[in-house]
Amino acid sequence: MTDNQLGEFLRARRAGLRPADVGLAAFGRRRVAGLRREEVAESAGMNTDYYTRLEQGRERNPSPQMLAALSRALLLDEALREHLFRLAGVASTGLPVETVSPVLRQMLETYSAAPAFVMNPAMDMLATNAMADAFFSPYPRIDNLARMTFLEPISRDFCVDWTWTSQAMVAGFRQASTLYPEDPGLRRIIEELTTASGEFAELWHSYTLCVATAEPREFVHPDVGPLRLTYQSFDVRGASGQRLMLYQPEPGPTVEALLRLGTPPDS
Incomplete structure (x- = not known):
């Protein structure tokens, strides 16, 4: 089992999204499936190099604010958001869900x-x-x-x-x-x-x-x-x-x- 589960999760989620999902226009042929790293980083308001290091496992201590921004950029629902925070070893700072299913x-x-x-x-x-x-x-x-x-x-x-x-x-x-x-x-x-x-x-x-x-x-x-x-x-x-x-x-x-x-x- 890899010791970079956070990076694997980010890559998998990025690959599963399309530009249109996050309001981006797609021009020409894309070399990667899903979103580019720089697109995720820009949407989350962070440096592309920092996001790359997160995916590669060279950065392992993202702040709750960074994780919240990534949750929005990657369109994570509540369950996936909680999973992201757990992978990073950070207590979620999201708001509780008030509606019972x-x-x-x-x-x-x-x-x-x-x-x-x-x-x-x-x-x-x-x-x-x-x-x-x-x-x-x-x-x-x-x-x-x-x-x-x-x-x-x-x-x-x-x-x-x-x-x-x-x-x-x-x-x-x-x-x-x-x-x-x-x-x-x-x-x-x-x-x-x-x-x-x-x-x-x-x-x-x-x-x-x-x-x-x-x-x-x-x-x-x-x-x-x-x-x-x-x-x-x-x-x-x-x-x-x-x-x-x-x-x-x-x-x-x-x-x-x-x-x-x-x-x-x-x-």
Whole structure:
């Protein structure tokens, strides 16, 4: 396997584009398939020699700004952009995708065994299934998981281990702010919670760390009582910043409680 995967990716992508794809007029016979190096470099606003060194593997430390410019010049979609940044060993500075795909929404709708939802880095609830709506029904609004946890009084009773939950959320924000420093929604929610919640502000400024675990978490729902749930978080492929959260009930009373929670009162 070559040690110049970044250069190979750039060459392959350049070869797969035509001048018309990027708004260039093609005159005469071209000696290379796809775009010329100088055309990519000019479109990205960089020196042709620098771009050549990237392809040849003689330059291996492009800045996030350079990578963002190449992403635009090579017409990379979100998945390919993320791949480019990973090849360069750089955290993506792109903005998260806010729209949940119809396919993922349909999957959520058909998953009825336990709560499931999609969040962005700011912990906005972008999509929920019916069980998640029932699970979070004690809250006045189901909009942002961090806002619900820190600003709604019900969360202290709802989350049995509220201290761990709050620490985990702040740790998640800290990681997200590194990956998406330009995300305005993330900045807004951090500023809002820092102002509105002394506990959030203390955790945020103290750099308290929280190690993620797979241990079950306990909740108390006012309608069905105690619940023990584990959860898994999955990055949504092709949708930068989106995470699919799937809860799983512990065997026993929680399974029965979720069945009651998911059954309409008049059925």
